Amino acid sequence: MTDQNIVKKEEQLVGDLLETRFLTPRGAIFSQTEGGFLSLAVDGTDYGRVKVIRAFPFTDPARYLSVRQADNEEREIGMIEDLDVFDPDTIGWITRQLEMRYFVPKILKVREIKEEYGYSYWWVETDKGTCRFTCDQNGVTKLSDTRLLISDIDGNRFELADTGGLSAKELRMVDLYM
Amino acid sequence: MQLNCELPYSWHTSEWGELEYCIPYDIDNNGNFCCGGYIAVSRRCLVVFESQQKFSWFSLDEWDQVSCEGLVGVGILTYSKKGTSFVLCRFSAKHLPRFSYVAKGINRFMTGDFRKVISHERETVCKKCGRTMHDTQVCPHCEGKRESWKRLFKICRPFVFRFAVIWALMLAAAGISLYMQEWQQQFIDNHLLPAKGTTAHIFLFIGVMTGFTLLAVGINLVKRYLGVSLGSKMSASLRKSLFHKIQSLSLAYHDSRKPGDLMNRVVGDTNQIRVFMENVFTNMFTYVITFLGALVIMLCMSWQLTLISLVFVPSVWILFRVFRKRMRRLYVLSRRRDDKLNSNLQDVLQGIKVVKTFGKEGYEADRFSQSAEGLAQVQEKAELFWAMFNPVIWYLLNLGSTLVLLAGGYKVLQGTDFTVGEMAQFIGYTNMLFGPLGWFTNLPRMILNLRVSLSRIDDVMAQDEELTKADEPCWATVVGEVTFDNVHFGYRAYESVLERVNFTVKPGEAIGLVGRSGSGKSTMINLIMRLYDVSEGHVLVDGVDLRDWDQETYHSQIGVVLQESYLFSGTILDNIRFSKPSASVTDVIAAAKMAGAHDFICKFPDGYNTLVGEKGQRLSGGERQRVAIARAVLTDPKILILDEATSSLDTQSEFMIQKAMERLKKGRTSFAIAHRLSTLKDCDRIFVIDDHTIAEIGSHEELMQRENGIYKGLVEAQLEMHAVRSTDRCEKPTT
Ligand SMILES: Nc1ncnc2c1ncn2[C@@H]1O[C@H](COP(=O)(O)OP(=O)(O)O)[C@@H](O)[C@H]1O
Ligand SMILES: [Mg+2]
Numbered sequence: 001m002t003d004q005n006i007v008k009k010e011e012q013l014v015g016d017l018l019e020t021r022f023l024t025p026r027g028a029i030f031s032q033t034e035g036g037f038l039s040l041a042v043d044g045t046d047y048g049r050v051k052v053i054r055a056f057p058f059t060d061p062a063r064y065l066s067v068r069q070a071d072n073e074e075r076e077i078g079m080i081e082d083l084d085v086f087d088p089d090t091i092g093w094i095t096r097q098l099e100m101r102y103f104v105p106k107i108l109k110v111r112e113i114k115e116e117y118g119y120s121y122w123w124v125e126t127d128k129g130t131c132r133f134t135c136d137q138n139g140v141t142k143l144s145d146t147r148l149l150i151s152d153i154d155g156n157r158f159e160l161a162d163t164g165g166l167s168a169k170e171l172r173m174v175d176l177y178m
Numbered sequence: 179m180q181l182n183c184e185l186p187y188s189w190h191t192s193e194w195g196e197l198e199y200c201i202p203y204d205i206d207n208n209g210n211f212c213c214g215g216y217i218a219v220s221r222r223c224l225v226v227f228e229s230q231q232k233f234s235w236f237s238l239d240e241w242d243q244v245s246c247e248g249l250v251g252v253g254i255l256t257y258s259k260k261g262t263s264f265v266l267c268r269f270s271a272k273h274l275p276r277f278s279y280v281a282k283g284i285n286r287f288m289t290g291d292f293r294k295v296i297s298h299e300r301e302t303v304c305k306k307c308g309r310t311m312h313d314t315q316v317c318p319h320c321e322g323k324r325e326s327w328k329r330l331f332k333i334c335r336p337f338v339f340r341f342a343v344i345w346a347l348m349l350a351a352a353g354i355s356l357y358m359q360e361w362q363q364q365f366i367d368n369h370l371l372p373a374k375g376t377t378a379h380i381f382l383f384i385g386v387m388t389g390f391t392l393l394a395v396g397i398n399l400v401k402r403y404l405g406v407s408l409g410s411k412m413s414a415s416l417r418k419s420l421f422h423k424i425q426s427l428s429l430a431y432h433d434s435r436k437p438g439d440l441m442n443r444v445v446g447d448t449n450q451i452r453v454f455m456e457n458v459f460t461n462m463f464t465y466v467i468t469f470l471g472a473l474v475i476m477l478c479m480s481w482q483l484t485l486i487s488l489v490f491v492p493s494v495w496i497l498f499r500v501f502r503k504r505m506r507r508l509y510v511l512s513r514r515r516d517d518k519l520n521s522n523l524q525d526v527l528q529g530i531k532v533v534k535t536f537g538k539e540g541y542e543a544d545r546f547s548q549s550a551e552g553l554a555q556v557q558e559k560a561e562l563f564w565a566m567f568n569p570v571i572w573y574l575l576n577l578g579s580t581l582v583l584l585a586g587g588y589k590v591l592q593g594t595d596f597t598v599g600e601m602a603q604f605i606g607y608t609n610m611l612f613g614p615l616g617w618f619t620n621l622p623r624m625i626l627n628l629r630v631s632l633s634r635i636d637d638v639m640a641q642d643e644e645l646t647k648a649d650e651p652c653w654a655t656v657v658g659e660v661t662f663d664n665v666h667f668g669y670r671a672y673e674s675v676l677e678r679v680n681f682t683v684k685p686g687e688a689i690g691l692v693g694r695s696g697s698g699k700s701t702m703i704n705l706i707m708r709l710y711d712v713s714e715g716h717v718l719v720d721g722v723d724l725r726d727w728d729q730e731t732y733h734s735q736i737g738v739v740l741q742e743s744y745l746f747s748g749t750i751l752d753n754i755r756f757s758k759p760s761a762s763v764t765d766v767i768a769a770a771k772m773a774g775a776h777d778f779i780c781k782f783p784d785g786y787n788t789l790v791g792e793k794g795q796r797l798s799g800g801e802r803q804r805v806a807i808a809r810a811v812l813t814d815p816k817i818l819i820l821d822e823a824t825s826s827l828d829t830q831s832e833f834m835i836q837k838a839m840e841r842l843k844k845g846r847t848s849f850a851i852a853h854r855l856s857t858l859k860d861c862d863r864i865f866v867i868d869d870h871t872i873a874e875i876g877s878h879e880e881l882m883q884r885e886n887g888i889y890k891g892l893v894e895a896q897l898e899m900h901a902v903r904s905t906d907r908c909e910k911p912t913t
Contacts, residue, residue: 035256035264049263057250099209103252103270117318117630119310129211134310153302153312154272157251176510 021078023067028078030090038097040067040077047077052097055079058143061102065094105131107150107160110170113177119153120177126158133158140177148178179297181279185218187230194235195220198287198294199280203269205252217255217267219280221287224257226267236266238288246281248274255281275299278673299670315640318633326632329639333412333451340408344460347401352467354394356475359606361386366599401460409455413448416635420444423639429709431641433669443634450631458624465614472607479604480596486585487608490578494571494615501567506623508560515553522549575612579605651728656735656816657720658685658847660706666714667705674713675701677870683863685816688843690858691851692889693867699851702867703821706849707738719817734758737815741822743806747791750779754786754808761812773807774838800831807835811842818848825853832857855893864889 029041033049040050047069055064065080083091105126112123120135133152141149148160163171163178185200199219206212206228216227224244227233241257244266253274255266269277275297283295303310304317311317316325334341365383369375424440432440476484526533526542533542586601660683668674675698683689691699704710705717708724717724719732737757745753754766761769766786770776778801782788790797790805797805803823810818820839824832836857842848852858859878866874866881866889874881874889881889 034262037263100254100265100268101249101252103205103209103250103268105211116309117633119312121309126211128205128209131211134312136312152272153310154270155251155274156271172507176507176514 023078023080025086025090028067030086030093032093036096037070038093042077050077052080052094052101054098054102057102058147058149061098065098103128104149104157104159105129107158110166110173113173115176122150122152124158131158135177140174142178148174179276179279179299179301181276181283181295181297183216185216185227186214187216187227187233189218189225194225195222199283201273201276201280203255203267203273203277205268205270207268209268211270215267217277217280219284219287221292224266224284238284241288243288244281244284246274246277248278253277275670315637316633318630325636325640326629329632329636330628333416336415337408337412340404344401344404344408345463347397347404348460348463349467351394351397351401352464352471354390354397355468355610356471358387358390358394359603359610361390362606363597363599363603366602367597368599371598402456405460406456409452409459412455413452416448416451417444420448420635420638423641427638427641428711429704430669440638443638447631447634450627451635454624454628458621458628461617462621465617468610469614472610476604476607476611479600480589483582483586483589483604487578487582487604487611489581490574491611491615494574494612497571497574498615502623504563505567508556508563512553512556512560515549515556519546519549519553522546575609578612579608582608648726648728650726651731652722652726653728653731654720654722656732658816659683659718659720660817660847660849661718661721662702662705662715663718664715665705665712665717667701667710667712669701669710674870676705676867679715679871681865681872681875683847683849685847686845687863688848688861689850690861690864691849691867692855692858692864692892697867698870699867700821703819703849703851706817707736707819708732734813735815736817736819737810737813738819739803739806739810739821739823741825743802743823745790745797745802745805747789749784749787749789750782750805751786753790753805754812757809758813765812766808769808769812770805772811772838772842773804774834775801775804775808778804798831800827800835803827803831803835804838807838807842816846818842818846820848820850820852822851822853824857855889855896866892 023040023042027043031039031041033039037049038052040047049070051068051070051074053066053068054061055066062084063080063082065083067077067080068074069077080086080094083094086094105128107124107126109125110122111125112121114121114123118137120139121132122135123132124130133154133156135150135152139151139153141151143149146163148163150158150160152158160166160174163174166174181199181201182197183200183202185197189197191197197218197220199217201217202213203215203217204211204213206215212228214227214229218225218227221238223238224236225233226236236257241259242261244255244257247254247256248271251271252268253271254268255277256263257266258264279295279297286293286295300311300315302312304320306320307317309317309319318326365379369379369383421444424444473484476487522545526546533539582605583601586596586604589596590598590601662679662681665676665679666674667676679702691702693699705712708717708727708729711725719727724732734757746756751766754769755761758765767776770779770786779786779788807823823839824835827835832854839850840860850858850861858864861878863875863877864881865872866887868874868888874884874887876884876889881887882893884890
């Protein structure tokens with residue numbers, strides 16, 4: 001390899017790392033694999049199965065999606081700035097992937113929070129069904145003044161979208177952890 | 179961790195083969211929580227049960243691979259068939275480890291390896307009560323109670339004599355306060371009422387009362403002193419044994435704990451025991467005895483009056499019970515806000531440089547005042563609550579005395595056998611009854627706190643030291659031969675890092691370890707240092723299994739330098755001597771010279787006595803490393819380990835250390851890992867780690883001759899990069 005070539009190769013590598021490529025319906029063709037995953041071809045390059053990751057899962061869940069290769073290295077292929085510009089099928093597939101990847105039940109009702117031996121035991125109704133989970137001292141993160149993210153000791157996550165929507169009794173229980 | 183749960187459905191062994199793994203999943207196809215879902219696996223097939231009727235059957239023959247993917251708050255088990263992946267089931271994060279193990283097991287089945295995966299991880303939920311055992315070995319509720327009292331008893335045993343003395347004092351204190359009332363009664367009835375008393379009597383009365391009071395004060399003082407010293411002694415002895423234990427636990431244990439958590443146990447939980455001994459224990463029996471004694475005497479004097487005086491006891495008790503939750507809430511809330519304020523403050527002070535350089539003082543000040551206000555609000559509420567609660571309680575209690583006064587006064591006036599003195603005595607006892615009431619309502623919480631602390635301490639103490647000690651350890655001098663005999667290792671059983679590693683290194687040989695980052699180079703070195711024990715196979719030094727070496731003997735004969743060397747706060751001399759406190763100053767200087775550290779140390783105004791660490795001289799990365807190397811070679815180790823010891827340094831320092839190193843490696847077995855492959859060129863042999871095992875072995879020249887060799891590829895890639903950088907550098911001025 002001549003020096004010139006090497007320089008070019010390295011520059012391209014660095015360029016790839018620095019540049020953000022936005023995927024649009026014009027260049028990027030998404031499709032669904034037989035197994036229900038997502039695959040992608042961009043400008044004729046077929047990437048096979050890809051992963052979709054939210055860059056701002058809490059503040060902007062439907063925008064700035066990073067599409068990455070499904071192997072161990074997970075290199076970014078490009079970003080989707082806004083999902084809405086794609087056709088309904090694609091939106092459906094990508095949403096399905098996101099729903100599969102992010103399992104963050106929304107807490108609708110707090111039935112009970114019990115504290116014992118340094119752990120808090122929660123019993124809640126979520127949009128995914130009734131659930132009990134256990135948190136340690138640092139389980140509750142404030143996303144905003146009224147929005148809470150609750151992580152349990154196993155790594156499950158729950159969202160309390162609006163503490164204003166809770167009854168006074170529920171609020172009293174939750175307030176201890178805010 | 180259980181991988182073979184009971185399947186609540188029927189399993190057709192004749193058709194499907196023996197059931198090998200069975201675990202539950204808890205998220206259905208629509209992404210909702212469900213129960214009753216199970217994955218069951220035999221050597222031939224996998225069945226996903228949704229219920230008894232609804233299940234899907236798969237044959238393992240048709241699959242390429244099964245994998246368990248951890249996503250955000252959820253995991254999926256997938257299989258791939260002809261290159262396409264399919265989802266088998268979904269489960270919440272708590273099942274993730276279980277599924278990883280089982281996926282590994284299924285993959286083994288598919289390659290014809292029928293060994294079962296066994297998980298040594300413990301369950302983290304109590305089977306009996308469902309409480310978490312996240313950071314304890316046994317359930318704090320089911321098992322912990324008995325255990326923690328046993329532990330407390332054990333801790334107390336050396337202090338039995340002190341306990342006895344304190345008990346006796348408590349009895350005496352209670353007795354005196356009970357008797358004082360009796361004495362007062364006699365005085366009133368015999369001397370005051372009949373108006374027969376003389377001034378002498380009054381002085382005698384005052385004298386005796388003063389005497390009693392002084393005695394009580396004295397007793398309380400001594401009791402308090404003994405309690406405090408008992409508490410401190412107990413917590414100190416606990417602290418010592420905890421610290422000792424924590425140090426002797428394996429790194430695997432430390433990996434799984436946050437250092438802050440262990441620190442809390444050593445400092446916080448032992449303190450809890452001290453507080454209990456000081457504040458609760460020393461008062462507990464005094465209060466109990468006074469309470470019971472007063473009650474008994476009162477009943478003897480007049481059961482009717484006793485009942486009257488007790489009218490308000492239930493209401494006070496109820497008040498305390500009702501408001502206990504609220505009190506506790508305010509207390510916890512203010513403590514948490516306080517913590518938050520502290521951590522905010524700490525955060526800003528640590529990052530003060532960043533705050534200032536970005537000009538964000540105003541923003542931080544706003545944030546801080548917000549949390550300060552939050553705390554103030556809660557504290558205000560708490561104070562207000564107390565300010566209202568206390569008078570109410572006192573009023574109720576006094577109401578009790580008032581009632582007694584009323585009924586008692588009536589009785590006295592009636593002229594039956596109830597005297598004025600007795601009434602005064604009775605009122606005295608009534609007050610004694612109410613005094614400890616508030617205290618008693620708090621008692622359960624204080625005992626609970628103690629038990630939590632005890633169980634957390636107990637948990638550490640009950641840990642097995644994962645690295646077992648040999649029965650007849652080897653105390654020999656290390657020669658330096660290192661052998662890996664079919665070594666398998668993973669930090670977690672389901673994730674192997676090294677597999678089938680075999681090699682023998684002769685004494686004095688210099689070995690370079692090469693591989694991508696994350697390939698397991700440091701892991702291999704951790705095994706040589708015996709920070710972890712192998713999962714399978716043996717690591718032998720001089721033909722003796724590492725597990726049979728005496729740990730300290732072995733460790734004192736190896737020298738280690740890591741990428742980020744930790745220097746303790748203290749002087750440079752202390753730090754170098756850390757590895758061998760008995761080393762003479764000449765040895766220290768010789769070691770420093772060997773490490774190329776002598777020169778710069780001498781240039782410091784305080785020489786070898788220069789303080790390093792938080793308060794002392796800031797050493798540069800290169801200087802720090804050289805001190806660490808001096809520390810490593812001071813013991814004249816037979817095995818020298820360098821894990822990226824020079825990677826974070828500039829080329830100049832690296833060159834210096836490299837020079838030093840070449841001298842050091844002579845006559846020692848050495849293992850070196852380095853970023854820049856050129857620094858390993860002179861090693862006798864280079865091991866290339868790839869795909870969990872040693873992929874290539876040979877000297878630099880031999881490996882460079884392999885077509886498509888991994889090492890050759892790595893070296894060429896680095897040379898290219900280097901070339902590019904230098905051409906860049908050369909071209910810039912001209913363009
Ligand atoms: N203490 C640990 N606990 C769990 N996994 C670890 C630990 N240390 C390293 N690993 C994992 O083991 C693998 C090998 O790491 P390591 O030996 O440090 O690689 P390297 O070759 O870069 O030194 C990596 O995948 C890493 O994530
Ligand atoms: Mg490493």
